[in-house]
Amino acid sequence: VVVLVAELMDILDQSVVLTALPAIQASTGTGPAAVQWLTAGYSLTVAVGLITGGRLGDLHGRRKILLIGTALFTLASLLCGIATGPGVLIAARVIQGAGVAVMIPQVLATLHVTFDSENRSRAFGLYGAVLSLASVLGPVLGGVLTQLDLFGLSWRPIFLINVPVGLAVIILGRKFIPESTAQNANRLDLTGMLLSALAMALIIFPLTEGNTHHWPLWCFAMLAGGLLMLGVFLRHQQRQQGNTPLVALALFRGKQFSGGLSAQLMLGLLCGLFFTTWTQYLQRGLDMSPIMAAAAFVLLALGELAGATVAMKTAGRFGHRLPQAGALIALGSMAAYGLQVSSRQANLTLL
Incomplete structure (x- = not known):
């Protein structure tokens, strides 16, 4: 239970910030790039640190x-x-x-070594349930805590709540x-750790700052350097x-591994881009309160939960056709959402 609470903190912290972004931007004078x-x-x-964190647990104790x-x-x-x-x-x-990065790899590893083969599947099932619960609770918690303005602290309780937990x-x-x-x-690959960190930084930084600076030459130079450094890392x-x-x-x-990982990479990239923009649009564009914006996230999370439930029960029957159908449904709904994005009813399409 204790390690699952640690995982819950991570997932909540990823999603709880989304509905609080407009309030953070308003109170701190944060620009779009800083957001x-x-x-x-x-x-x-x-x-950058996830792989290294896992190796540290292997070496020094999880x-x-x-x-x-x-x-x-x-x-x-x-500090936040x-x-x-x-x-x-x-x-x-x-x-x-x-x-x-150093905390989360130990969660799965601890579950794996703590439980025998008979109980391990139950432990990982509970782990999956915690992830689903956190994906729903995060935006709601962020919206509620921000709108309640506890002790006049505005968005700050979304971070301070992590302290006692x-x-x-x-x-x-x-x-x-x-x-x-x-x-x-037996040892930590320090060279590999530094190469991977440098490659990721050289790729991510210009992608984040490029639009703000109107894509100057140094952005493309950093991207090229990042790809080169990634090649050096893989060779190492x-x-x-x-x-x-x-x-x-x-x-x-x-x-199967490469294809699944590639699909997950694209999903992560697109979801990160969409949700950061969407939470701004709901509150600034449609003038929704943080709680109303959180409710829109709940609809999306419930749709994901329903889809995952169906997928687990039918994956053996439909095989690779199932994720392909899911991707087509997602593409169609996003296209429909984009066509009616100025309407409040558009959020129903996202479900």
């Missing part, structure tokens, strides 16, 4: 690293809650992402989470396959 960095800075840090990540995340949440300007807030969000995870985790390490892990990982690489490149030889 992107409130989410992109967090996600970038998680993406409980130890999980509690360190939770402490870092909790401290960063406090007391931030007075966009610079401090973005920096605190980056620190939050670093905490999550994080402290509880640390205290209970020390008592109840068993310690474990990986038997075959190929040489490390006999030792302890950060990425097991052999996995990508499987068409």
Whole structure:
């Protein structure tokens, strides 16, 4: 239960910010590019550090690293809650992402080693339920806490609420989470870690800042450098396959793995772009309150939950045709939404 609460904190924090973005922008004077960095800075840090975080748990103990990540995340949440300007807030969000990057890999690993094969499926089923619950609760919690304006703090409680929860995870985790390490892990690939971090930064930074600066030459130069650095990283990982690489490149030889990962990558990119813009449009364009905007997110989450439920029961029967049908439905609904985007009734289409 304790490790699932840690996962819940991460998923909630990803989604709770969305409905609070307009309030954050208004109170801190944050520009459009800085608003992107409130989410992109967090996600970038998680993406860069996730593989390294998993290896740290293998080497130094999963409980130890999980509690360190939770402490870092909790401290960063406090900094977010007391931030007075966009610079401090973005920096605190980056620190939050670093905490999550070392915390979350330990959740799945701990569930895997703690439960036997008979109970493991139940544990992972509960893990999936927590993810679904958090995806619904996050936007609602963000909208409610922002609109209630508790103690005149406006959006700040969406971050401050993490502090007591994080402290509880640390205290209970020390008592109840068993310690474990990986038997075959012997060292951390520092070169690979630095190469991957540099490649991600060179790619993500110009994509976030390019539109604000009208896509100058340095943006394209950074993108080219990022792709080159990514190639260097992959070459380095190929040489490390006999030792302890950060990425097991052999996995990508499987068409199902590569295809599924590519689809997930595209989904993540498009969802990140859409939701950051959509939450601004609902509140600034349609003049919705934070709670009403949260209700629109709930409709979307309920649609996702219903689709996932049907998919789990019918995947064996329809195979790859099922996600293809889901993609076509999503494309059609998004096209219909775009055609009537100026109407309040458009949000029903999104369900």
